[in-house]
Amino acid sequence: MTPDRLYEKNVTITGIGQSEVGRPSTKSAMRLTLDAALEAIADAGLKREDIDGVSCWPGDNNNGSSFSPVGPNALISAMGLQVNWFGAGYEGPGPLAGVINGAMAIAAGLCRHVLVFRTITEASGRLIDKGAAALTNKTPGRDSSYFWQWYTPFNVLSAVNLMAMYAQRHFHEYGTTPEQLAQIALTCRRNAMLNPKAVMRAPMAMADYMASKMISTPLRMFDCDVHCDASTAIVLSRADAAGDGPNAPIRIEAIGSALHQPWSWDQISLTEMAAFDVGRMMWQRTDLKPKDVGSAQLYDGFSILTMIWLEALGLCPRGESGRFVEGGTRIARDGVLPLNTNGGQLSGGRTHGLGYVHEACTQLWGRGGERQIAPHRVAVAASGGGPLGGSLLLVKE
Amino acid sequence: MPRKLPALTPDTAPFWQGGERGLLYIHRCAACQRWFHPPSPICPHCNSFEVGPQPVSGHGTVATYTVNHQPWTTELKAPYVVAIIELAEQPELRLLSNVVDCEPADVRIGMPVRVRFEQHEDVWLPLFAPEGQP
Numbered sequence: 001m002t003p004d005r006l007y008e009k010n011v012t013i014t015g016i017g018q019s020e021v022g023r024p025s026t027k028s029a030m031r032l033t034l035d036a037a038l039e040a041i042a043d044a045g046l047k048r049e050d051i052d053g054v055s056c057w058p059g060d061n062n063n064g065s066s067f068s069p070v071g072p073n074a075l076i077s078a079m080g081l082q083v084n085w086f087g088a089g090y091e092g093p094g095p096l097a098g099v100i101n102g103a104m105a106i107a108a109g110l111c112r113h114v115l116v117f118r119t120i121t122e123a124s125g126r127l128i129d130k131g132a133a134a135l136t137n138k139t140p141g142r143d144s145s146y147f148w149q150w151y152t153p154f155n156v157l158s159a160v161n162l163m164a165m166y167a168q169r170h171f172h173e174y175g176t177t178p179e180q181l182a183q184i185a186l187t188c189r190r191n192a193m194l195n196p197k198a199v200m201r202a203p204m205a206m207a208d209y210m211a212s213k214m215i216s217t218p219l220r221m222f223d224c225d226v227h228c229d230a231s232t233a234i235v236l237s238r239a240d241a242a243g244d245g246p247n248a249p250i251r252i253e254a255i256g257s258a259l260h261q262p263w264s265w266d267q268i269s270l271t272e273m274a275a276f277d278v279g280r281m282m283w284q285r286t287d288l289k290p291k292d293v294g295s296a297q298l299y300d301g302f303s304i305l306t307m308i309w310l311e312a313l314g315l316c317p318r319g320e321s322g323r324f325v326e327g328g329t330r331i332a333r334d335g336v337l338p339l340n341t342n343g344g345q346l347s348g349g350r351t352h353g354l355g356y357v358h359e360a361c362t363q364l365w366g367r368g369g370e371r372q373i374a375p376h377r378v379a380v381a382a383s384g385g386g387p388l389g390g391s392l393l394l395v396k397e
Numbered sequence: 398m399p400r401k402l403p404a405l406t407p408d409t410a411p412f413w414q415g416g417e418r419g420l421l422y423i424h425r426c427a428a429c430q431r432w433f434h435p436p437s438p439i440c441p442h443c444n445s446f447e448v449g450p451q452p453v454s455g456h457g458t459v460a461t462y463t464v465n466h467q468p469w470t471t472e473l474k475a476p477y478v479v480a481i482i483e484l485a486e487q488p489e490l491r492l493l494s495n496v497v498d499c500e501p502a503d504v505r506i507g508m509p510v511r512v513r514f515e516q517h518e519d520v521w522l523p524l525f526a527p528e529g530q531p
Binding site for chain 2: 141142143144149150151152153154155156157158160161164165166167168169172213214215216217218219262264265266267270
């Protein structure tokens with residue numbers, strides 16, 4: 001379908017903020033959230049009173065679990081915000097759904113400045129309950145969850161098993177190797193070493209990667225992201241209200257949020273996931289091309305997902321991500337496609353979704369410090385795996 | 398191994414309990430003749446309500462798999478194999494299960510497998526073993 005209205009082009013990012021990234025942090029989840037939110041509002045050159053919308057993914061769910069301890073309800077009340085629209089919820093196009101929903105609220109005329117945030121406290125969550133990552137603890141009694149009920153009886157108690165099966169299929173169909181997959185983790189670590197906030201900053205060599213514990217073949221421990229306590233926030237502003245701030249507005253050039261398949265981890269295409277639907281939609285909504293992208297901030301909750309996003313967004317040919325990342329030079333900070341320049345979630349910390357947008361803006365605005373890459377105008381951020389997927393093409397005005 | 402059991406509903410009970418009679422039930426649409434999983438009251442292909450559980454052959458192949466090495470709970474015995482099985486009845490007709498009764502290291506994509514059932518309370522879990530195993 002050819003889009004007849006490109007609503008997102010009237011929406012810009014004007015400010016970003018992020019709390020400390022702790023492993024763990026001693027601050028409360030709300031305090032982390034406030035640190036991020038206030039920094040983002042100030043960065044946009046705005047005051048609390050200017051914020052008239054709040055958006056979040058997934059919001060306060062599972063009784064305030066460490067996966068998402070703070071939602072819009074709590075933040076609006078804590079800050080005394082007066083909003084015209086707010087929203088959150090798990091069901092949507094992946095961890096960037098908060099940005100996409102907030103952009104829609106602005107384009108629809110409900111708001112002028114939307115605060116988008118994502119708070120996660122899985123590092124301190126794990127300290128309290130070592131088994132917090134296992135799904136059995138989250139759903140007492142018999143499993144009636146729409147999708148997990150088909151997996152937990154077979155002892156799929158972590159998402160890693162599902163991602164590992166995508167990886168195994170990728171290896172089988174395209175000849176992808178462990179050494180190629182390792183480049184995602186190694187690249188992230190090299191970048192994290194230049195990011196003072198990154199959780200994992202010790203050097204990592206190929207031998208370290210290969211020696212890391214096998215979790216679920218072919219995924220090793222270093223293919224899995226690292227828990228942290230952090231909050232990330234961005235301010236979305238209507239384009240005609242964005243000019244007064246200190247930052248050059250970053251326009252949302254195109255959004256990808258499509259799902260043309262079942263919402264399922266096993267019925268969805270094992271090589272495309274939702275990501276290919278997302279990529280096709282995003283490029284339909286812009287005249288820009290993959291070759292215009294100056295930085296790629298792609299979901300690395302598990303390394304294989306980054307590989308599939310590279311293909312899904314047309315940044316390399318289908319099935320070629322292994323050969324594209326081989327040796328790591330193309331995806332290095334001085335390569336043709338700098339990838340996850342803050343260390344991603346694999347080494348930077350699992351800020352979960354919004355961290356990619358934060359880093360894309362950091363680089364576009366030239367604030368990357370030691371890890372700053374060459375000046376560029378276009379960045380892409382994408383987040384999610386399996387049936388979860390969303391992407392943003394960002395252009396600095 | 399301990400298993401977390403699924404809640405049974407009118408839509409899902411035939412799938413989880415067919416093993417009592419040694420049969421794997423998958424939903425099929427009478428209007429378009431296509432199979433689908435997981436079970437639901439409507440055909441996702443043609444939206445007909447003329448759907449219901451029918452026994453399948455129990456034969457399939459491994460579409461993809463992983464050998465899980467991480468003991469997520471203290472009771473779990475790793476390694477074990479999680480797999481997505483493509484059933485013989487229709488291309489892309491898939492379900493998630495375990496491959497059992499073989500060495501985890503011997504599992505391959507494309508490997509022919511056949512269903513066998515493991516009873517837990519009122520649930521008969523459909524698991525898969527390599528074709529030709531006793």
